[in-house]
Amino acid sequence: MELWGGMLWALLSGPGRRGGTRGRAFSSWRPHRPQAGLSATELVSQWTAVFEKRGIPEARESSEYIVAHVLGAQTFQSLRPGLRSKPLTPWQLQCVQELSSRRLQRMPVQYILGEWDFCGLNLKMAPPVFIPRPETEELVEWVLEEVAQKSRAVGAQGGPLILEVGCGSGAISLSLLSQLPQSRVIAVDKAGAAISLARENAQRLQLQDRIRIAPLDVTLEGNWAHLLPWGPMDLLVSNPPYVFHQDMEQLAPEIRSYEDPAALDGGEKGMDVIVHLLALAPRLLKDSGSLFLEVDPRHPELVSSWLQSRPGLSLELVAVRKDFCGRPRFLHIQRSGPHGGCPVDTWPAPQPAGVPG
Ligand SMILES: C[S@@+](CC[C@H](N)C(=O)[O-])C[C@H]1O[C@@H](n2cnc3c(N)ncnc32)[C@H](O)[C@@H]1O
Numbered sequence: 001m002e003l004w005g006g007m008l009w010a011l012l013s014g015p016g017r018r019g020g021t022r023g024r025a026f027s028s029w030r031p032h033r034p035q036a037g038l039s040a041t042e043l044v045s046q047w048t049a050v051f052e053k054r055g056i057p058e059a060r061e062s063s064e065y066i067v068a069h070v071l072g073a074q075t076f077q078s079l080r081p082g083l084r085s086k087p088l089t090p091w092q093l094q095c096v097q098e099l100s101s102r103r104l105q106r107m108p109v110q111y112i113l114g115e116w117d118f119c120g121l122n123l124k125m126a127p128p129v130f131i132p133r134p135e136t137e138e139l140v141e142w143v144l145e146e147v148a149q150k151s152r153a154v155g156a157q158g159g160p161l162i163l164e165v166g167c168g169s170g171a172i173s174l175s176l177l178s179q180l181p182q183s184r185v186i187a188v189d190k191a192g193a194a195i196s197l198a199r200e201n202a203q204r205l206q207l208q209d210r211i212r213i214a215p216l217d218v219t220l221e222g223n224w225a226h227l228l229p230w231g232p233m234d235l236l237v238s239n240p241p242y243v244f245h246q247d248m249e250q251l252a253p254e255i256r257s258y259e260d261p262a263a264l265d266g267g268e269k270g271m272d273v274i275v276h277l278l279a280l281a282p283r284l285l286k287d288s289g290s291l292f293l294e295v296d297p298r299h300p301e302l303v304s305s306w307l308q309s310r311p312g313l314s315l316e317l318v319a320v321r322k323d324f325c326g327r328p329r330f331l332h333i334q335r336s337g338p339h340g341g342c343p344v345d346t347w348p349a350p351q352p353a354g355v356p357g
Pocket of ligand 1: 067239
């Protein structure tokens with residue numbers, strides 16, 4: 001699997017997809033070379049060759065997803081053999097042409113299809129909202145393991161109250177809700193496009209009754225106070241923007257041209273939002289509540305020393321987990337002391353006013 005721009009984010013390595021979607025209408029038609037009589041298999045080969053020639057990553061997977069989507073399936077492998085060898089209609093050929101031309105412009109397949117699977121949930125995708133990556137499923141699994149372990153250990157009543165900061169499309173929050181039927185989630189994001197998409201996905205999955213999705217920028221001073229009325233949280237989860245600013249230019253064109261840079265750019269050391277989450281955690285978490293973070297492999301050490309120099313926060317880095325590539329990418333941080341609020345001088349420097357989105 002190719003690693004775009006040196007990141008771990010192999011955008012096409014999503015989980016096995018379930019169910020089926022129908023082909024959809026496409027707004028703009030473009031004249032194209034006649035391809036009448038071509039079967040799905042032939043079309044995949046033809047577009048794979050075009051993509052390869054033009055240096056498009058994951059050429060075969062891209063063409064398979066596009067052709068399958070136009071034929072109303074989620075994967076090419078799930079198409080009946082009869083459908084694979086049947087000639088496409090002129091309308092279907094036109095749709096494949098239209099979608100493939102977007103791929104030639106390096107649009108990620110997830111945006112082209114307008115949907116993607118995460119933890120077995122089918123989510124609507126729309127630029128520039130961040131596309132959930134496969135490794136984030138490992139973060140969700142870890143959180144689920146911890147919830148199960150805790151409820152066994154202390155016999156917790158009811159489900160956990162969870163706060164997700166930077167919910168994007170809603171991937172993490174909605175996966176947790178779907179696996180924890182008694183849980184409730186507060187999901188915030190500073191981007192208006194993310195809030196709208198997360199709300200749409202919550203409705204689409206019929207999970208809207210147990211989630212509140214609100215616009216909020218956690219780096220703005222005092223904004224955390226808006227979260228207090230929801231009550232102390234059992235869990236805080238986040239896949240924040242954590243890319244080191246100087247690495248942003250090395251990201252693949254798919255990422256740089258289509259995804260919101262504010263979803264990725266974590267500032268000089270990738271810690272700009274992370275430090276706000278660390279300062280927020282003691283104020284919002286219950287006693288021995290947990291913060292789970294997805295980070296860059298350089299962050300476990302940076303976060304550990306940041307916390308050690310701020311003992312007043314009463315936060316302890318209790319575990320670090322590796323992703324499927326063996327790189328340390330997930331942090332479990334626990335509130336270790338009594339609830340005393342966060343000393344004022346541990347709050348990071350205020351950001352410019354105004355809540356984007
Ligand atoms: C890496 S994306 C993660 C999205 C989603 N949780 C996922 O894993 O697919 C980070 C998200 O954090 C949001 N974000 C960035 N800065 C933020 C801030 N200061 N306050 C709240 N949300 C922020 C971005 O808009 C983006 O949706």
